[in-house]
Amino acid sequence: xxxxINFYTSDYFCDYPPGYMLMLWPIGKAIxxxxxxxxxxxxxxxxxxPILCDMITAMVLFWYAKKHISIKAAAFIGxxxxxxxxxxxxxxxxxxxxxxxxxxxxxTAITAADKRxxxxxxxxxxxxxxxxxxxxxxxxxxxxLIVSIAFDQKDGRKQQYTQLWQGILLxxxxxxxxxxxxxxxxxxPWWLIKRYQETLSSYNYAVLNT
Numbered sequence: 074x075x076x077x078i079n080f081y082t083s084d085y086f087c088d089y090p091p092g093y094m095l096m097l098w099p100i101g102k103a104i105x106x107x108x109x110x111x112x113x114x115x116x117x118x119x120x121x122x123p124i125l126c127d128m129i130t131a132m133v134l135f136w137y138a139k140k141h142i143s144i145k146a147a148a149f150i151g152x153x154x155x156x157x158x159x160x161x162x163x164x165x166x167x168x169x170x171x172x173x174x175x176x177x178x179x180x181t182a183i184t185a186a187d188k189r190x191x192x193x194x195x196x197x198x199x200x201x202x203x204x205x206x207x208x209x210x211x212x213x214x215x216x217x218l219i220v221s222i223a224f225d226q227k228d229g230r231k232q233q234y235t236q237l238w239q240g241i242l243l244x245x246x247x248x249x250x251x252x253x254x255x256x257x258x259x260x261x262p263w264w265l266i267k268r269y270q271e272t273l274s275s276y277n278y279a280v281l282n283t
Contacts, residue, residue, distance in 0.1 A: 092202030194240030
C-alpha cells in the first residue's frame with residue numbers, strides 16, 4: 074500500500090529483495106481496491122504469479138527439450154515438472170516466491186548452456202533480485218563461463234565476448250529498473266547489500282520446511 078519508495082524502512086524487517094516486492098505491488102493494489110478477504114478469488118490473486126510461473130516453466134522445459142529429444146519425451150519432462158508434488162505445494166498451494174526463482178533460473182541455465190549471455194546475464198540478475206539464494210549458483214555459472222570461452226573457437230570466442238558485454242549492460246539496466254524505485258529515499262547508498270547480508274545471516278539453516 075505504501076509503494077516501492079516507502080517500502081523498506083527501519084520500522085520493520087522484510088527479508089525479501091525488491092524484485093518480488095515490485096511484482097507484488099500491483100497485486101496489493103488490486104487487493105486493496107477489492108477489499109481483503111479469504112475468498113477464493115482473493116486467494117487466487119495472491120498466488121497467481123507463482124501459478125503462472127510454474128506453468129511457464131513447464132512450457133519452457135518442454136520447448137527446450139523438444140529441440141534435443143522426441144516430442145513425447147519433451148512432453149514428459151514438462152509434465153513431470155508441472156505435476157511434481159513439490160512444485161504444486163510450493164506454488165499453487167503455498168504461493169511462494171520460489172516459483173518465480175525457478176523460472177528465472179531455468180531460463181538462465183538454458184541460455185547459458187547455449188552461450189547466449191545477452192539473455193542469461195540480465196535474467197540471472199533478476200533472479201538474484203527475486204531471492205538471494207540464486208547467489209549460490211554464481212560459482213557454477215563462473216566455471217561454465219570460463220570453460221565455454223576457453224574451449225571455444227576463435228570466432229565463437231569473439232561472439233561470446235560480444236554477448237558477454239552486452240549481457241552485462243542489460244543486467245545493469247535490469248537491476249537499475251528494479252532497484253531504483255526502492256532506492257530513491259534510502260539514506261544509505263549500500264542499503265541493498267546490507268539487506269542481503271542481514272537476510273543471509275538471519276537463517277541458521279540451508280534448507281527449511283522441505
